[in-house]
Amino acid sequence: MRIYLPATIPMLRELVDKTELTAVGGTAFALTPALRESYTSGNTEELEYAALLEAARAALRLLSAEEETPRRRAVIAADVEDATPRADLDLAAVRLTGPVALSTVAAVHVDDAEAEGDVAKAAEVIDAADLGDGDAEFAVGSAEDHELSWxxxxxxxxxLELFEHGPS
Structure with missing residues (x-):
C-alpha cells in the first residue's frame, strides 16, 4: 500500500541517517476504502493525491509542536505492507506497525522556500483552523495553496545537504 507519512526537515535527516523513520503516533495516510467511498468520483491517482494533502496538513501539526524546525511541510511517499485503516482519526489515516525503511520510499514531497512564511503562519493556527476559526482556516489555506516539490x-x-549548508 502506498502511504503518505507527514514529516519535517529534521525527520527527513533522520530517515537518511538511520535509513528508517518511525511515524509519529504510528500514523500515516493512504487511499483507504473509507476515503474512496467518501468521493463520488476520482481515479486512484486523484484520491492518492487527496491522501497526500491530508499528510501535508498533518505536517503542519508536527511543525506547530516543534518551534525550532524549519517551516516547510514534508511528506514521504512509501510502499509498505503493514498499514491498517484508522477511521477513528480520519478517512485517510492508517496505522503503521513499524518504521518506514528508506528502501521503501517512492518519493519525498517538500515545500519550496517561497512557502515558508505561509507555512509558519499556518503552523501557528492549525489547531484553531481545526476548530473552525475562519481566519485560521484562511491561513492554513494559504499554506496549502503552495504545491509540494517532488x-x-x-x-x-x-x-538535505543543500538545505543545511547551501550551495558550495
Missing part, C-alpha cells in the same frame, strides 16, 4: 529518494541526501 524528489526521488536518491535525491534526498543532496536536498
Amino acid at each position: 524528489y526521488a529518494p536518491q535525491e534526498l541526501p543532496f536536498f
Whole structure:
C-alpha cells in the first residue's frame, strides 16, 4: 500500500541517517476504502493525491509542536505492507506497525522556500483552523495553496545537504 507519512526537515535527516523513520503516533495516510467511498468520483491517482494533502496538513501539526524546525511541510511517499485503516482519526489515516525503511520510499514531497512564511503562519493556527476559526482556516489555506516539490529518494541526501549548508 502506498502511504503518505507527514514529516519535517529534521525527520527527513533522520530517515537518511538511520535509513528508517518511525511515524509519529504510528500514523500515516493512504487511499483507504473509507476515503474512496467518501468521493463520488476520482481515479486512484486523484484520491492518492487527496491522501497526500491530508499528510501535508498533518505536517503542519508536527511543525506547530516543534518551534525550532524549519517551516516547510514534508511528506514521504512509501510502499509498505503493514498499514491498517484508522477511521477513528480520519478517512485517510492508517496505522503503521513499524518504521518506514528508506528502501521503501517512492518519493519525498517538500515545500519550496517561497512557502515558508505561509507555512509558519499556518503552523501557528492549525489547531484553531481545526476548530473552525475562519481566519485560521484562511491561513492554513494559504499554506496549502503552495504545491509540494517532488524528489526521488536518491535525491534526498543532496536536498538535505543543500538545505543545511547551501550551495558550495
